[in-house]
Amino acid sequence: MTVQVSEISLPNRQSGQSAQAELRDAIDEQPLLDWMTRWQPFTADVLRDLAARGVPKSQWPQSRHWNWGAKMAEVSGLIAFRGFCVTCNGVTQGLMRVDLTPLAREDTQAGKPLVYVEYLEVAPWNRGDGGRTPHYGGVGSALIAAAVKLSIDEGFRGRIGLHSLPQADGFYRDTCGMMDLGPDDGYQRLRYFEMTETQAQAFLREEAPE
Amino acid sequence: MAEKRTMTLNLGEAEMRVLEELSAKKDLTKTAVLRQALRIYQTLDARIARGEKLLFENDATKEKAELMLL
Numbered sequence: 001m002t003v004q005v006s007e008i009s010l011p012n013r014q015s016g017q018s019a020q021a022e023l024r025d026a027i028d029e030q031p032l033l034d035w036m037t038r039w040q041p042f043t044a045d046v047l048r049d050l051a052a053r054g055v056p057k058s059q060w061p062q063s064r065h066w067n068w069g070a071k072m073a074e075v076s077g078l079i080a081f082r083g084f085c086v087t088c089n090g091v092t093q094g095l096m097r098v099d100l101t102p103l104a105r106e107d108t109q110a111g112k113p114l115v116y117v118e119y120l121e122v123a124p125w126n127r128g129d130g131g132r133t134p135h136y137g138g139v140g141s142a143l144i145a146a147a148v149k150l151s152i153d154e155g156f157r158g159r160i161g162l163h164s165l166p167q168a169d170g171f172y173r174d175t176c177g178m179m180d181l182g183p184d185d186g187y188q189r190l191r192y193f194e195m196t197e198t199q200a201q202a203f204l205r206e207e208a209p210e
Numbered sequence: 211m212a213e214k215r216t217m218t219l220n221l222g223e224a225e226m227r228v229l230e231e232l233s234a235k236k237d238l239t240k241t242a243v244l245r246q247a248l249r250i251y252q253t254l255d256a257r258i259a260r261g262e263k264l265l266f267e268n269d270a271t272k273e274k275a276e277l278m279l280l
Contacts, residue, residue: 002213078256080249101250112237113246155242 003028010088010136019088019136023146027072027083027095034092034123035068042124050130061129062165063121068095071119081118084146086139094122094139098147104159106179106194114159114194115151117144140168144176145207148200158200163190177203219244254279 004025009018024031043064050060075081080101086094102116122139125132147160163184164172169191172178178193195203221229232243254264264277 078249078253080253101246101253111235154245155238157237 008086008142010086010093010138010142013134013137021086021088021093021136021142023142024085024087025082025146025150027068027085027097031085031087031092031095032069032072035095038091039123046124046129046132053130055130061124061127062167063119066119066121068119068121071097082150084143086142088136092123093126093136094120094143096120096143096147098150100150100154102161104161104194105181105192106196109159109194109196112159113154113156114161115147115154115156117147117160117162120144120162140171141175141207145204148195148204151200157197158204159195159197160200161192161194163187163192165190177206 006023008021008023010021011017012019043061047060047064072083075097080099082098082100084096084098085092096117097119099116099118100113102114104110104112104114120140120143123135125135126137126139128134144160148158151158151160160178162172162178169180172193173180176193176195177199178195179199181192181194183189184192229240229243232238233240236243236246238246258264258279264279265274266277267274
């Protein structure tokens with residue numbers, strides 16, 4: 001399978017400069033290796049630090065138990081599922097898995113297909129856990145933009161949907177401009193967010209002006 | 211986007227009507243409808259092969275019915 005690679009730019013929050021990065025429409029061996037050999041040890045350090053400082057577990061990263069190796073293995077060979085990653089300086093900075101089969105719920109687009117973002121996670125050094133300065137910004141937005149563009153390519157007009165971990169509610173609502181359809185009783189009461197065609201166009205204008 | 215390959219598809223009148231209805235209802239091209247159908251069929255087939263069941267639940271009555279895929 002040919003992997004599509006797009007050049008993107010990420011702000012380096014520590015240096016104030018922007019860095020060239022790549023968006024890839026696959027999660028193959030290298031991103032999973034990075035997750036195992038770089039993300040996992042970094043996350044373990046963060047958790048040790050949070051525990052030592054007595055930070056309540058409710059404030060620990062809520063995706064800390066995600067196993068990307070298992071997540072990609074369970075959909076291997078299934079054409080409904082796609083993976084994306086962002087790399088910068090040769091290291092994976094963010095991962096996303098999407099499902100192309102769910103249907104929209106919001107009244108104006110109910111029953112129409114969308115790209116459902118099942119999992120999206122940025123590398124632990126790109127989060128501000130425990131007051132740290134994130135390394136690269138814009139990784140989550142770049143992945144959401146990839147989901148929107150995939151939705152357009154598939155004829156879904158930019159519609160996307162997702163259930164958000166509580167720590168990310170503000171990102172999807174305020175940064176991505178998605179519609180908050182409230183807690184979902186059928187999905188651990190996580191809030192369900194959806195992006196309409198109009199919102200998708202507005203998001204892309206903001207995120208990835210051509 | 212992955213490289214595309216082209217094929218000719220022969221459908222009966224009723225099948226074509228359903229395809230056109232789904233295309234209109236889902237706001238998709240006919241090609242996109244068939245691609246969605248393929249994705250869903252493969253996913254269902256894989257999950258059933260893993261020993262899972264496909265159930266439909268009536269939202270009002272909570273009655274469940276199993277769909278058999280052959």
